[in-house]
Amino acid sequence: MPLQIVTIPCLADNYAYLLHDADTGDTSLVDAPQAAPVLEALRDRDWQLGHVLLTHHHWDHVDALPEILAAHPGARVVGAAADAHRLPPLDTPVAEGDTVTIGREAGKVIDVSGHTVGHIAFHFPESKLAFTADSLMALGCGRLFEGTPEQMWNSLSKLAALPDDTLICSGHEYTANNARFARTVDPDNAALADRAAQVDAARAAGQATVPSRLSEELATNPFLRAGDPDLQAAIGMDGADPVAVFAELRRRKDAF
Numbered sequence: 001m002p003l004q005i006v007t008i009p010c011l012a013d014n015y016a017y018l019l020h021d022a023d024t025g026d027t028s029l030v031d032a033p034q035a036a037p038v039l040e041a042l043r044d045r046d047w048q049l050g051h052v053l054l055t056h057h058h059w060d061h062v063d064a065l066p067e068i069l070a071a072h073p074g075a076r077v078v079g080a081a082a083d084a085h086r087l088p089p090l091d092t093p094v095a096e097g098d099t100v101t102i103g104r105e106a107g108k109v110i111d112v113s114g115h116t117v118g119h120i121a122f123h124f125p126e127s128k129l130a131f132t133a134d135s136l137m138a139l140g141c142g143r144l145f146e147g148t149p150e151q152m153w154n155s156l157s158k159l160a161a162l163p164d165d166t167l168i169c170s171g172h173e174y175t176a177n178n179a180r181f182a183r184t185v186d187p188d189n190a191a192l193a194d195r196a197a198q199v200d201a202a203r204a205a206g207q208a209t210v211p212s213r214l215s216e217e218l219a220t221n222p223f224l225r226a227g228d229p230d231l232q233a234a235i236g237m238d239g240a241d242p243v244a245v246f247a248e249l250r251r252r253k254d255a256f
C-alpha cells in the first residue's frame with residue numbers, strides 16, 4: 001500500500017505534511033512550522049509520530065519542533081548532516097543518497113541546495129511522493145538566499161528527472177502569485193494559462209494548490225523550463241545556457 005499523505009496548512013502560507021503507513025501505523029511529519037494544526041491532525045487520526053523529517057533550517061520549517069516533540073517524545077528527528085550546526089538537534093543526520101524508512105517504504109535523501117545550502121528533499125519512489133519544501137514549488141522555486149543559480153538549477157534538474165507522476169509536496173502556498181509571474185515570461189504556454197485558471201479557482205474555493213504533479217510542473221513551471229526554446233524566445237534569450245536563463249528568471253521573479 002502506498003503511503004498516505006495529509007497536507008496541513010500552517011501559519012500564513014506554510015505547509016507541513018504527515019506521511020502514514022497504514023500497514024504498520026508508522027507516521028512521519030515533514031517540517032514543523034506550527035504545532036497546533038499538526039498536533040490536531042495527529043490527534044484526529046490517533047497517530048503517533050515516529051519521525052520528523054526536516055528539509056532546511058529556516059524558522060518557518062523548524063520552530064514548532066520542540067512543542068511537537070513534547071507531545072510525541074518518541075519521534076526521531078532527521079535532517080541534513082551538513083546543516084546540523086543550525087538545525088534543531090538531530091537523531092539521524094543524513095546526506096544525499098541516504099535512506100529514510102517510513103513504515104515499510106525506503107525514501108531517498110536528495111540534496112537540493114539553492115534556497116539554502118544544505119536544503120534536502122525526501123523522495124519516496126513507491127508512493128510517488130517528493131517532499132521538496134522551498135526548492136521546487138508549485139509553479140515556482142525558492143528564492144536563492146544562499147546558493148548560486150547553478151546550484152539551484154542542478155537541484156531542480158535532479159527533481160525534474162524523477163518519474164513524471166511524482167507528487168511534489170512543497171512548502172508554501174505561493175502558487176497564485178507564481179502563476180501570475182509565470183505568465184509574464186511564458187505568455188504563449190496554453191497549459192500554463194489553463195493551470196493559472198485552475199489555481200485561481202482553487203484558491204477562491206479555499207483549497208490548497210499543493211501537492212502538484214511533476215508532469216504539470218515540467219509543462220508549466222518556468223523555473224523547470226529554462227532550457228525550453230519557447231520560453232527562451234519569450235524572454236529574448238534564444239539558445240542561451242539554461243543556467244543563465246534560470247538566473248534571469250529568478251532575478252525577474254525577485255523583482256516581480
Ligand code: ZN
Nearest residue numbers: 056058115134
Ligand atoms: Zn525556507
Ligand code: FE
Nearest residue numbers: 058060134171
Ligand atoms: Fe519556507
